[in-house]
Amino acid sequence: MTRPSIVFLLLVSLGAMGLVGICIHTSSLSSAPRSLEEQLKNLVIQYGLTDLCLFTEARYTRHPSMADLHSAFQDHPGAFDHFPTGSFIFPPPHLRHPVWSSSPSIPPGKTYQDLDSKVSSRLEFSEASSPPTKFSSPFIPWTPFWRPQARK
Amino acid sequence: MMLRWIRRQLNLLDFALFSLRRRKARNLALVLVYTLVVFWLGSVIFFSRAMQNQAGKLLKDSPEILVQRLCAGRHELIPLEYLDQIRAIRGVQQARERLWGYYYDPGSQANYTIMVEASQGSGLEPGWIMVGSGVLRSFAAKDQESLTFRSYRGDFLRLRVKEVFSSDSELLTSDLILMEQGDFKKLFGFPEGFATDLVVEVRNPKERSTVAEKIAQSLPDTRPILRDEILRTYQALFDWRGGMALMLLISAVLAFLILAWDKATGLSADEKKEIGILKATGWETGDVMLLKALEGMVLSLSAFLCGTLFAYLHVFHFSWILMAPALRGWAVLYPRFPLDPSFGPGDLAVLFFLTVAPYTVATMVPCWKAATTDPDRVMRGQI
Numbered sequence: 460m461t462r463p464s465i466v467f468l469l470l471v472s473l474g475a476m477g478l479v480g481i482c483i484h485t486s487s488l489s490s491a492p493r494s495l496e497e498q499l500k501n502l503v504i505q506y507g508l509t510d511l512c513l514f515t516e517a518r519y520t521r522h523p524s525m526a527d528l529h530s531a532f533q534d535h536p537g538a539f540d541h542f543p544t545g546s547f548i549f550p551p552p553h554l555r556h557p558v559w560s561s562s563p564s565i566p567p568g569k570t571y572q573d574l575d576s577k578v579s580s581r582l583e584f585s586e587a588s589s590p591p592t593k594f595s596s597p598f599i600p601w602t603p604f605w606r607p608q609a610r611k
Numbered sequence: 612m613m614l615r616w617i618r619r620q621l622n623l624l625d626f627a628l629f630s631l632r633r634r635k636a637r638n639l640a641l642v643l644v645y646t647l648v649v650f651w652l653g654s655v656i657f658f659s660r661a662m663q664n665q666a667g668k669l670l671k672d673s674p675e676i677l678v679q680r681l682c683a684g685r686h687e688l689i690p691l692e693y694l695d696q697i698r699a700i701r702g703v704q705q706a707r708e709r710l711w712g713y714y715y716d717p718g719s720q721a722n723y724t725i726m727v728e729a730s731q732g733s734g735l736e737p738g739w740i741m742v743g744s745g746v747l748r749s750f751a752a753k754d755q756e757s758l759t760f761r762s763y764r765g766d767f768l769r770l771r772v773k774e775v776f777s778s779d780s781e782l783l784t785s786d787l788i789l790m791e792q793g794d795f796k797k798l799f800g801f802p803e804g805f806a807t808d809l810v811v812e813v814r815n816p817k818e819r820s821t822v823a824e825k826i827a828q829s830l831p832d833t834r835p836i837l838r839d840e841i842l843r844t845y846q847a848l849f850d851w852r853g854g855m856a857l858m859l860l861i862s863a864v865l866a867f868l869i870l871a872w873d874k875a876t877g878l879s880a881d882e883k884k885e886i887g888i889l890k891a892t893g894w895e896t897g898d899v900m901l902l903k904a905l906e907g908m909v910l911s912l913s914a915f916l917c918g919t920l921f922a923y924l925h926v927f928h929f930s931w932i933l934m935a936p937a938l939r940g941w942a943v944l945y946p947r948f949p950l951d952p953s954f955g956p957g958d959l960a961v962l963f964f965l966t967v968a969p970y971t972v973a974t975m976v977p978c979w980k981a982a983t984t985d986p987d988r989v990m991r992g993q994i
Contacts, residue, residue, distance in 0.1 A: 464624035467909065474916030478959060481923055485952040495779050496668060502776070502783050504672045506728055507709055507810055509841055511666055512743070512785040515722050516942040518713050521786070522724075524836065524844040525679070525686075525808075544940040552847050553840035 514544040524551050623898070627905040634881070642914050644870060649918025649966050650925070651863040656958050657926040658934060659849040664953035666845035669783065670838075676811040676823050677709075677836040688805040693830055697811055700825050702818040708806030710795055714760060714788070718751025721943035725799075727792045735791045739773040745785030747775060749944045758788075763800040770794060778947070785946035811835075867966065871973040878977045886981045887989035896982045903978035904971065911967040919962060927952045 502508060510522040519526035631638045678697065680689035689708075697706045710727035723746060728735060735741065740758065747755050757771045776784040795801060813822050823835035878886070889899050925931060927950055931938075939945050981989055 462621065462625055463628040464621045467624065467628060471912055471916065474912075474920065477920060478916070481920075481952070482954075482956055482959070485954060498777070499669050499780055499783055500672050502780055503669055506726060506787075506789065507674050508783055509670070509673045509677065509836075511669065511782055511845070512724075512745070512787065512946050513782075513938070514940060514942055515786050515944045516940050518722070520940075521713070521722065523848060524841040525677070544938075544942070548848055551840065551844040553836060553843065 514548070516544055520544040520548060523548055524553075526551060623902055624905055624909075627902055627909060630885070630902070631906055631909060638910065641870075642910055642917075644866075645910065645914035645966075645970070646918040646921070648863055648867045648870065649914050649962065650921045652860065652867075652965060653919050653922030653962050654925050654931065654934060655860050655863070656962055657922055657952075657954055658931050658950070660954045660958055661926065661950040661952065662849040663846055665782065665951065666849065667842060670841055670845065673838055673841050674709075674810040675813055675816075675819060675838050676826070678809040678811060678826055678830070679834045679836065680808075680830075680832055681834055682832065688802065688807065689809055689833070691804050691806060693833070694809060696829055697809065697826055700822055700829070702813055702815060702822050703811055704814045705812040707810050709808050709810055710792060710801065711807045712795075712799055712801075714798070716750060716760075719749045719943060721749045721786070723750075723786050723788050723944075725788045725790060725795065727795045728789050735773065735789065737791045737793050738770060739791065740770045740794075741774045741776065741787075741789040742772055743776045743784035743787040744778040744781055745944045745946055746788055747772075760798055762798050768794070768798055781946035782948040785948075786944050864965075867969070871969050878981055883981055883989050886978065887986045890982065890986035890989065896979075899982040900975065900979060903982075904975060907971045907974040911970050915963060915967050918966075919959065923952070926950060 509524055512521070514520035514523075678689065678693070680687045680693075691708060694706050694708065697703055712725050714723045714725045715721075716723065728741075742750075742758070746758070750758055755772065757769050760768045760770065762768050770790060776787065790798075796803075811822065811826070813819050819837055819839075823837055826833060826835045886899055886903075889902070890896075894902075925933065930947070930949065935945075
């Protein structure tokens, strides 16, 4: 009679080989030139497309990278972000850290980021050295308890 | 010596398997739940990695710099005079306008992206359009040969479908309607001398950020968006450690924590009794620990292998059918597209350490506690 341990080890080996096979298959797929991929790339070049067509429910979810101020209150005062996708997608990174504004020649107060309370409060978390931003929102931005308060 | 060691491990594994078989129903239920957790975590990781990869590959050739105008914090139409100022910046190779917008069709309750073709490659004439497969699927049209739009004046504009984008390209074109410039202006009452945004091409890729900075300085009411930023948007969007994927992961991690917590809080009376008997019959603490580690490993490995394989099949062969409702939101029009498998051993390792390691640790702690206690007390249930 076959020992259960041998049967188990055989099954585990089979499963592990399956995973290795999947990994090899995946890497061979990504390295091979594919006509469909070329076709899609041509569409991007020809029509100057900037986003994937994933979430079509609102303009700022259809084109996340082109979104203006991807935030609540953007349509009218008190308007919460009511589309479900809006709670999944964060504001695009360039709203928080635009590559072109890294130079000190653009004063921080001149960027569009300060217009958006959600983006500004995120900036507060990530940039400890940045000066406090003025908020037009009636809500007080939450400061994490582990972050030391600035001395007055 | 080596052979003896292997034989000993096999004997212990046999014992562990028999021990698991004694509590068949309980362990089967455990493996099932564990597999589901691994399956869900694996699905999220595979899906997000594949989407990142797909977005990176496809949007690699998106416009180098896009210039939007902002007015009162909102995206506004940009005057075409800005083109001359941008062209005057050293390093700019080419600058052109883009006309695009959204059209809401009350019949289908869907939003469509309307775009004027950037190049004259397809030779669209007035009255003709090119549409994505999703448009024909959802647009409230009687036939598939023409679509009727309601213009900004309230009159109807009927445009004939010249071509339908291949269904393989739905990831980019599902809601796209491409039309001629005159029709676009007629539909939206788009003012002359304005564009939605401007596309700028730079001679030297290293100068992109410098050119963008110069644009932002010379035209302070504009916002340049670099290609890298578009790519980063999608990398961030589908980063499994944040954004959408994190939301999906949280539920799986919570379920897993409950499972691990249940194991960590203690052993059942049967298990305690078993450990006590083993200790009383001469088993060393190390042997008991090894036995329990093997039991945990059998459960973990079975759940990990099954969960991972099912996750792979779910994402890449069954079009992530269980995740689709979460991604669709309220969208009426949703693209149908296959995902290319793209993940590496690193992703599998992450999945392994997210699931197998915490479970194994959680099972070892109570076993160690029971194995180091006096067998008599363990069998009497005094710990």
